[in-house]
Amino acid sequence: MLLKDRVVLISGASRGIGRAIALELAREGADIAFNYLKSKSQAQSLEEELKALGIRARASCVDICDFYAVSNWVKETKEFFGGLDILINNAGIIKDMALMFMDRQDWQEVLDTNLSGVFNLTRAAIIGFIKQKKGNIVNITSISGIVGAARQTNYAAAKAGIIGFTKALARELGVYNIRVNAVAAGFIETDMTKDLKEAYKNEILKQIPLGRFGRPEEVAKVVKFLVSDEAQYINGEVIVVDGGLTMA
Ligand code: NAP
Numbered sequence: 588m589l590l591k592d593r594v595v596l597i598s599g600a601s602r603g604i605g606r607a608i609a610l611e612l613a614r615e616g617a618d619i620a621f622n623y624l625k626s627k628s629q630a631q632s633l634e635e636e637l638k639a640l641g642i643r644a645r646a647s648c649v650d651i652c653d654f655y656a657v658s659n660w661v662k663e664t665k666e667f668f669g670g671l672d673i674l675i676n677n678a679g680i681i682k683d684m685a686l687m688f689m690d691r692q693d694w695q696e697v698l699d700t701n702l703s704g705v706f707n708l709t710r711a712a713i714i715g716f717i718k719q720k721k722g723n724i725v726n727i728t729s730i731s732g733i734v735g736a737a738r739q740t741n742y743a744a745a746k747a748g749i750i751g752f753t754k755a756l757a758r759e760l761g762v763y764n765i766r767v768n769a770v771a772a773g774f775i776e777t778d779m780t781k782d783l784k785e786a787y788k789n790e791i792l793k794q795i796p797l798g799r800f801g802r803p804e805e806v807a808k809v810v811k812f813l814v815s816d817e818a819q820y821i822n823g824e825v826i827v828v829d830g831g832l833t834m835a
Contacts, residue, residue, distance in 0.1 A: 591616035599678025601626035603777035607803035651704035701745035757823030773829020796831035
């Protein structure tokens with residue numbers, strides 16, 4: 588088991604990619620703390636599923652946008668599990684719209700959740716990482732933050748922000764034996780992509796060399812590698828998982 592007895596904190600794991608990451612890391616022996624906002628029953632059932640794998644698990648209803656609530660959540664998690672080793676910043680939302688019609692609220696909500704959420708959680712978690720001179724952070728970003736996507740200026744700005752944040756923090760924390768990396772996902776089959784228009788999906792599919800969308804588990808396996816000791820010399824990197832869609 589790659590992650591036996593490590594304590595992992597994951598934002599937004601009630602559904603989609605976060606859920607797949609929680610299960611993947613739990614199968615490697617990690618204890619899992621995760622938060623959710625709206626999907627209570629899905630969060631509860633994931634908590635049960637994780638416990639059934641023989642690890643400790645704890646679901647908490649915490650809005651990632653709330654700096655103080657997030658800070659308390661980190662404190663409670665450390666008390667509950669007796670420490671914290673790995674942080675996965677995953678929670679995210681989309682509010683797609685052409686910029687000329689985008690209202691201020693949709694801009695702000697996407698930035699608050701996808702980018703400030705990463706600040707809120709990382710700010711709270713790294714104090715312990717620095718003290719213990721050990722820690723590991725993976726941020727989930729998107730190819731939208733690398734190559735852009737029409738109608739996603741808010742989301743692309745937030746996801747590009749995560750890439751800058753990842754690299755700056757990797758430079759800042761390397762000296763404390765803390766690695767910081769990002770995974771940039773392409774089109775992955777989750778609730779986030781299920782309502783895309785059929786014509787748009789078909790257009791994208793034609794451009795993906797592997798000819799299909801990705802599965803949450805395929806992102807989770809890369810996260811597992813990055814947080815394991817197998818990746819101990821990888822730092823400040825952005826690994827793209829998109830079936831070849833955006834290769835240079
Ligand atoms: P998803 O299925 O819509 O799940 C999003 C998760 O984030 C849910 O668990 C949701 O919890 C949580 N969340 C949202 N806002 C939150 C908040 N304010 N506080 C706490 N939790 C919150 O999305 P996904 O596709 O798995 O995406 C996960 C991450 O991957 C996101 O950062 C997304 O941008 C990124 N990504 C996805 C794709 C893709 O194609 N799917 C591609 C590139 C990157 P509740 O339901 O409980 O609110």
